[in-house]
Amino acid sequence: MPTAAFLWITLLFANLYCGATTATFERRFEKGEPLSAQLYATSSAIREAGEASAEEIRAFESRLADACADVDALSTVGGDANARGRAASVCTIAAKLNIVVVAPNSPGYDSEKDIHWSLTSRLLAACFIRPQSTLDVAAVIKIAAYTKSKFAVRSGGHNPNAGFASVDETGVLIDLQDMNALSVDEDAILKAGPGNRWGKIYEFLDAKGLGAQGGRNGDVGVAGYLLGGGMSFFPNLYGLGVDTVVNFKVVLGNATVVNANATSNPDLFVALKGGANNFGIITEFQIQAHTAHxxxxxxxxxxxxxxxxxxxxxxxxxxxxxxxxxxxxxxxxxxxxxxxxxxxxxxxxxxxxxxxxxxxxxxxxxxxxxxxxxxxxxxxxxxxxxxxxxxxxxxxxxxxxxxxxxxxxxxxxxxxxxxxxxxxxxxxxxxxxxxxxxxxxxxxxxxxxxxxxxxxxxxxxxxxxxxxxxxxxxxxxxxxxxxxxxxxxxxxxxxxxxxxxxxxxxxxxxxxYGLANAEKMRAVSSAYDGGRVFQILQNSGFLLAHL
Ligand SMILES: Cc1cc2nc3c(=O)[nH]c(=O)nc-3n(C[C@H](O)[C@H](O)[C@H](O)COP(=O)(O)OP(=O)(O)OC[C@H]3O[C@@H](n4cnc5c(N)ncnc54)[C@H](O)[C@@H]3O)c2cc1C
Incomplete structure (x- = not known):
């Protein structure tokens, strides 16, 4: 995590960059940091955590510098508006930052909803935001949290429950389909972006003589499947799909990024195994592949x-x-x-x-x-x-x-x-x-x-x-x-x-899952999402807030 002094310098720099004087910045800071400053802090924290390349950070901060004044003006409007207005301001701010936004009247807007397997989930959001990186996801979460806008998150769109991975025009849909990188190391640890579907993963692994504990249908998304447990062809041999995950990279509600595994954030690691969309947005899964395929x-x-x-x-x-x-x-x-x-x-x-x-x-x-x-x-x-x-x-x-x-x-x-x-x-x-x-x-x-x-x-x-x-x-x-x-x-x-x-x-x-597990999940939610971004602003899902 960045030090307080580092954050202060970052925030100060951000506001001077936006044309604010130190005095006006200090007044705004007392009321709460402007969104532009918070976005600088987000990108700095991600750089410090090593979760984005220097080039990505440079590009993001340069876009932010160009759009700084607009970002702050729009975020203030968002704060005063109704749900539709707040969602619309997220769409506009994200677009200003060159994050891919599919807005109403742009090509592909209607067909974005058709990605869902079930008609029950085919809702037209205020816009569909398509992050290309963990940094983009963090920025979108920061903007949504700042403007208090509703959002939903979609991986493969196969969940039929309306609003779980979809939202109407009162919110934005964070559509992860472009985050579909795949790689595998010599220990057969597969790194998969949340936009992948199991068919692609099997094809990728097949060429390397590997398999995985994934869905029994090739179109099912990797993220929803794993976060719900994951029933595969051979559950008795390897456990559930999520039992084969060795690391989750997670964007939390405060827009920082953590890794959750057996030794780092182990409470979050276990809570995510069946914990659905309660704790953050997974931007990468590390999965132990099968060597016998x-x-x-x-x-x-x-x-x-x-x-x-x-x-x-x-x-x-x-x-x-x-x-x-x-x-x-x-x-x-x-x-x-x-x-x-x-x-x-x-x-x-x-x-x-x-x-x-x-x-x-x-x-x-x-x-x-x-x-x-x-x-x-x-x-x-x-x-x-x-x-x-x-x-x-x-x-x-x-x-x-x-x-x-x-x-x-x-x-x-x-x-x-x-x-x-x-x-x-x-x-x-x-x-x-x-x-x-x-x-x-x-x-x-x-x-x-x-x-x-x-x-x-x-x-x-x-x-x-x-x-x-x-x-x-x-x-x-x-x-x-x-x-x-x-x-x-x-x-x-x-x-x-x-x-x-x-x-x-x-x-x-x-x-x-039982009372004790529910209590553990509540504790993890408090520890990692103190602002309750995923409980309050997320459109729907099997949320702890509904328990
Ligand atoms: C044809 C078909 C076959 C299926 N076969 C199987 C099977 O073999 N085994 C099995 O276990 N299940 C199976 N399922 C069920 C499926 O696993 C669930 O519906 C699952 O939720 C779908 O995942 P998804 O990523 O496609 O869904 P989505 O609808 O995109 O997402 C589902 C949930 O996950 C959340 N989510 C998505 N991405 C993220 C992320 N990156 N971070 C945090 N939260 C996220 C969403 O917000 C939503 O709440 C099948 C479903 C269908 C329709």
Whole structure:
């Protein structure tokens, strides 16, 4: 951190630079430093922390010097304006500083919202700000905090909860898509900017004979996925995606940058593992890549009528997963078919863990049995583009119990039968085993409060296109979620943990981590975001402020 004398000189220099005299500067300083001075202090602190090159700092400070008077004038207007006015002033100030801003009426403004996977999240912000560097992110946070403007942060835009990574014209969207640098060192530590999506990461690592604990769809963004935990193909082998993170570079609410890892800011490091967007904006993840990236995979679809055999085979495979962490599985249940993803973490003939599926014949094989790599698999199962639809998920965790699976499925059939043809309900069985929870502990632990037992992370999803179905769709998926929970409770098979990446805005995953973890997160929030920038100014999310 810069010394007080250093900051004072920086602030003084900033104001003289802006044409202010020392006397006027001192008067303004008493009222609070002008934004231009604070931005100089921000860039100085980042230079001192070694988080930007000398050239970047020089360019930023030279832009700031040119725009200094405008920046201060606009920031004062922002302070007095309503939410729209404050957001607009952030857009204008950022543009004055040559930060990339996609404003209304500029090319690409409308299509910025279309990046979101779900229509529910497609909101038009006051502007979309596209930082190119950690310094840009820090400057934008400083401007938003100074003007008290609402903001939201987007990585891959795959979260369907409205307002989590989106905001309307009363706020600005910080769109990280351009921060997509990738590099890997000799210890297989991957450095990934938050604008990356998993497909690109797998492609990059594949060429180097590596893999990673990432999303099972290539379009999912690295940041939202990791900050929510991250379910991958082989959770039992390596833990969750976030368990493989060894360092987060974070822009905090006061616009300083810290690194959080096992030895530096370790409380923040653990809190970020499942802590979502509560503590800062991650501008770089360092991830331990897998050195074994060869795998066996197949995707098969079974007739809906064969659900009993498929669920029975699922239980068998989950039992085998407890013995062999190289086994991976998901079961995606749609009205028309049950799609089973079968995976093994090395080249293989068909693994014995999937033998019980052989009692029924698949009706289709979207991905035939292949010895390949994660990149090949994700390319095969991630169709290019996605059908525009509204989506809402629900997350419930429960035990591995055939009777429960049957009861849930029968309930699913009942609820689905009441849907119209314009609303579609599906659910996914995601196994997570004892070894996976233990792998997370072995890598320093996360914040999720998971029991080290074999468990299933159930994710229901409703999809619809017409706004007329908004209420019906919401009611359907929440009813199914409530039924799954009730059925699990009846069998003493309910686990409180709610997987954030599949959770609806009406759920409370942070609460599900347990009281002690929630308290730790609150303490970390107070320590690292004393100004509560991420609790008050951030548009939405699974925020501690909502607990
Ligand atoms: C087709 C599909 C497949 C999926 N597959 C998987 C899967 O295999 N495994 C799994 O675990 N999940 C999966 N998910 C769920 C997904 O991980 C979550 O929806 C996740 O939130 C998406 O991350 P994102 O970066 O794309 O989302 P975004 O919508 O961009 O962001 C999600 C949240 O993260 C915050 N955020 C984004 N970037 C940052 C940052 N740099 N710093 C701080 N906060 C930030 C946002 O503010 C927002 O609250 C899938 C989702 C879809 C739609």
């Amino acid at each position: 060869q795998m066996w995979y197949s995707l098969e679809a079974y007739a809906a009528a064969d659900y009993k055999a498929v669920l029975n085979a699922t239980i068998y495979a989950q039992t085998e997963m407890e013995k062999d962490p190289k086994v991976g599985l998901f079961v995606n249940i749609n009205p028309g078919a049950l799609v089973i993803g079968k995976f093994y973490a090395e080249f293989s003939d068909k693994p014995a863990a999937f033998a019980a599926f052989d009692v029924v014949a698949p009706i289709a094989t979207p991905v035939p049995a292949t010895n390949g790599t994660m990149h090949g698999l994700v390319t095969a199962i991630s169709p290019p583009g996605y059908t525009p639809a509204n989506r809402e998920p629900i997350a419930v965790s429960h035990g591995v119990d055939l009777d429960l699976y049957m009861a849930i499925h029968e309930q699913y059939l009942l609820v689905s039968a009441s849907t119209t043809s314009t609303v579609s309900l599906s659910y996914t069985i995601q196994p997570f085993g004892t070894a996976g929870v233990q792998a997370g502990h072995a890598r320093g632990g996360n914040n999720l409060g998971l029991e080290a037992v074999s468990q299933t992370w159930h994710a229901s999803l409703v999809e619809w296109t017409s706004p007329e179905d908004n209420t019906t769709a919401h009611d359907l998926v929440t009813a199914l979620g409530a039924s799954v929970e009730a059925l699990a409770r009846q069998r003493n098979s309910f686990y409180p943990y709610r997987f954030m990446n599949d959770a609806s805005y009406v759920q409370d995953p942070l609460q599900s």
